[in-house]
Amino acid sequence: MTCQPSPRHHPDWADAARAVRIETRAFIDGSYTEASDGATFDCINPATGAVLGRVASCSAADVDRAVAAARRSFDAGDWSRCDPAVRRRALIRLADLIEEHRDTLAILETLDTGKLIRDSATLDIPGSADVFRFFGEACDKLLDEAVPVGPGALAMITREPVGVVGAVVPWNFPLKMAAWKCAPALAAGNSVLLKPAEQSPLTALHLAGLAAEAGIPPGVFNVLPGFGPDAGGPIGLHPDVDCVGFTGSTEVGKLFLGYAGRSNMKRVWLECGGKSAFIVCPDAGDLKAAAEAAAAGIFFNQGEVCSATSRLFVHEDIQADFTALLLDAAQAYAPGNPLDLASGMGAMVSEEQTGRVLSYIETGKAEADLLCGGSRVLAETGGSFIAPTIFTHVDPRAVIATEEIFGPVLSVISFRNEADVVGLANASIYGLGASIWTRDLDRAVRMSRALHVGSVSVNAVDHVDLRTPFGGVKQSGNGRDLSLHAFEKYLDLKTTWISIRETAA
Template structure:
């Protein structure tokens, strides 16, 4: 029988989470002994005192990772041997689903139903898919003269530092761990200080699966301290990041100031969800538009935060979306019936509330929601908000709010929709709703976005690359293209 609210609360009350760093195969306190309280956004409960690593810890972890890589204990194992370990790793993640889901929900506030059905299975799937892929990727032989042989081979890049966000801590970690480890690299993971618990737990599962000591390390702590130490370290070969565009730009600078390490970034978004009057199913489009802004409390880089609606249906369709949002009201995240949980912390709640005020100050009309609720719980809960009469030059249409705030913008024709959609510094994702196949193709081709979904929102699986254009970043997670970030190409030319 599935666990109910009282079961999850009992488990939460009994939880004793690991809070230490993980370096060279062992849990350990931060070298300087520093730690910080981690407070749950659900109800303000203390989850533990998390190790706060610094440059000393980074130095130790990089040394361990480099020694492990150079020894060949993992990097020179055959692909099929690494695959076996990765598959075991995925199995252990799946077996630990209730523990990992509880940690994820308590740490960042998402509904337990999502942690169980989306986050943990998605993490295991990423590890398994990349493990399965690694012994099926072939190198190349160049077309040469008879007396020459040209080989193009992939080699693991070395030591990888991965800095991951707080909104999908487990999945984002495994999108990076999967190809990085499968390719033979050593990895140092820096989880967000807002949601480090599942990353710390993953380290034990990795060791149990057979990942050798030093190959996978976890350094919790503040980005300005341990994150910067990794980004500027001269012996890190590649830096991968998911987070804000501002931090992504800083990491590029750190790489240039240090050793020109490879830097791959998945940054912000302000994604347009375009609904034409000829959409095949307006009710389905309305349901998707509500989900696109309310799922995961709107704390999603691909959130459909700009709803572009053809003028002839704007009033009717906006009313349909608002009606659908009635099904997306905040509740206790440990209740399996809850669809919207708590924002990650009080600081972020205040930031989103500030944007709601900015929208009103700029002259947009708050047509629905946007109120803080359930304050008596001590948690950070916010109703989804809908703004109409929005111009695309308003801050609520240009800046990433990272919360459940929807800006509705009308357009007259396809050309105007494309112009508005592309009028942003970002280019991560976009949605298109139309029954006209030619219009769908023309619009998708014109949109400057890394992912375009037609008559759905947030489609794709592990076979589809994920990443953005413009200031949404570079490189791709998921699919075979992800291995490009974690390998170097070598050309070997042989005279026969």
Template sequence: MLDVTHDEWLRRAKALEVSGAHHIDGADEPGSGASYAAVSPRDGQVLAQVADGCAAEVDAAVAAARRAFDSGPWPRLAPAERGGVLVRIAELLEERREELALAVSLEMGKPITDAYGIELRAVINTFRWYGQLADKLTDESPRSAPDTLALVTREPAGVVGAVVPWNFPLTLAGWKVAPALAAGCTVVLKPSENSPLSALLLGRIATEAGLPPGVLNVVNGDGPTAGQALGLHPDVDVLAFTGSTAVGRHFLRYAADSNLKRVRLELGGKSPNIILPDAPDLEQAAATAAWGIFFNQGEMCTAPSRLLVHSSIAEQVTEAVVRRARELRVGDPLDPATEMGALVGEGHLERVQDHIGAGLAEGARLRTGGSRTLESTGGSYLQPTVFDEVAPGMRLAREEIFGPVLSVLTFDDLEEAVRLANATEYGLAAALWTSDLSTAHRVSRALKAGTVWVNCYEEGDLTVPFGGMKQSGNGRDKSAHAIEKYTELKTTWIQL
């Protein structure tokens, strides 16, 4: 981690200036003149005035992307040339890593150590990885009759609309934008209205790195306006979205009501974390359970928000998690010593508090936390919260909270654990802690989740795909499989 003090980050925060203009066709555009204030959840202060996009700005961005795809050089470049630009984007992101980390920390409340050490590392690696992959993708030539030649090629799908959330504003943008660009597509990126500044910086850096005008456009705005306009736009060929299941349904409707564009969704989660008595190290399992739910303020779709513990070890594990929650340092995101920062805003804080109130009303036992903290700062801070005696039918066990709230449920045998784990509409991720190899394989296969971790949590790299089952969505980010979202298979049959 960069050796920068709290005082130095505070000084840099005061000096940070990021234009809130849209980035369309390789240039900043003020749009219609309407704007909104980007407010930091750290202290409630205004960071910038951001251009508020409407259908007109979306139309302009899509038109630029369409021109760049239909008649511009990007789809026609040799894959190695496209890859070189992506690698250059990664290099410029590295050069401006501190500025980007500061923007992320200020706009969504992430601790600066995580913004710099995790978020920026992820997005830099993503652009570099897809840049290096770009010229290594192969087409097919199936064996056919002797007097024919069959070719199966992957063609870039066209204009991609990418709508990303605020919790990992650069990582998730990178997971969409980098493979789409590597495939030869052009992109209109709509960041969350809560985290526009880092995405705007990304768009400008991409242009500076040599991306032709119109290939990556960034349009600000809220979901019901800019997001809907992008989802309904007849010139968008693919829509890639990460966010809530409720909003994912809207994008499917937009596709049905417009041009039947392909919609790829990575949606919510209510991930189970199963700890068996034969876990290799119960203290490590408990520490990881606590880290997983409180990392990024619990604002993760993969957060292990349901801790399923065998009844024989439930109190031991729960007490260890509670102890860690009480030790966790909640504070200013710009303080390098802070372990948990601010929730993204007042509205979200209120929604999380509503879930806590529901848990109390339904009879769950509050073991620690549950209250707002650091209110005098003007920021949106919440204590790390742990409930036990949670029943499967409670809201705490069923609904995605997207905050630092852990629900502990117990089971008596493996079949019950699997049944509880799968008793959710979601299927994004799951984890299992056991020393038995057979159990690890059998339970991993039985869990309905796109990713299953064994004796760890949130591990992996760009070589493996990420995405969900059931109402956690479809399609995959990361890995070479992500290219599939942004290409069309074309068969060419040649009679010799």
């Protein structure tokens, strides 16, 4: 369920942030611990450039420790084979604890990623609690099946946890993506290794302590901060990891497919890149509402959203009017201090990502017309801020219109007719989401069916709900997060056939 509570107003979020305690150790087998070799890395606040702490940098040796603990806990059965009502109570308790710690978690998320505190406090943290509660409530309601095969036999289909699950999550929605992966995997009875992105480990590490407090047994939930090649790769290659759920770039997703082939052919579920289309038809109706949605679709969370609608297709008959409204809507996203409720957009997650986005912007200046933005701002803060950027008269084959930028950069492309825009929207290696704006129901259904993507929002943008599946096709990945369908990734189906004597001996 989409959770949008009223913003929580602190007298000063910055004062509250100074009082937050930061956990920097890994969490393995029920306890916080340093990395095996004592290695650490600097966790940076991207809004200021300041070091928040030195976080344990896990390696293959730590992965081995965590996998051994996870396998032991799984085989012991205290979680994997317990009454599902036990798991239900623990996961609902964890959801309650997330809500009790919501301010601390929101501050950690904002300090770690540069995202706005109002989004962390009202969307990300409450939404993460909702995910654990949803799957907790569902885990004792998954029913096995008896198949009618005649009087001489009994056939049963049972659902069993796959075993040890690696959850590798990105830096744009750290706690929420951890919840999307870990909640259904835990609810199904698996043991989990969570590997947060090195740019954003803090909420995952805090979550580990809450999970233990909620009653999740030692070894069942482990958190391994560190760099991809050092910790993520060993998870993908480990022969005793049965499944990996990954959200991140398409490039790294392909690495995990290779890791599976090189090791034990573990299943790999991928939610990867996107280049989603936002299509404004000539009968869209309220163009102002559509323009505001288009701005939100690319500038929310600094454009660091896999399903961001970074390609805006506008019918040529309304392009001039719509572009003017879009420019007005973009003014609401002026970057500022993420801890200030008045800021319109936060900081980019890192200097590396800032440089990557600015490089794409320079490419765009040679490919199209710059309508607004196009530069770094607030450099005096020491932070990584980029102005909301819009390019017009973009060739649909241009670099900025085809490659995932993962920043606040929008490409505006004109189209002439429905067949034209469907073809342009589908001409992408990605297939995560799309948005259609029209008042014609026939057109909405017709285009939704023709678009080769995982989710379509009509007269809305990038709508996500706990009760509906989320995921992509093509190089956006496979499998689905959210909804009861998420269980399918973390459960095996077993058929048991029992022959029965038709008469008593």
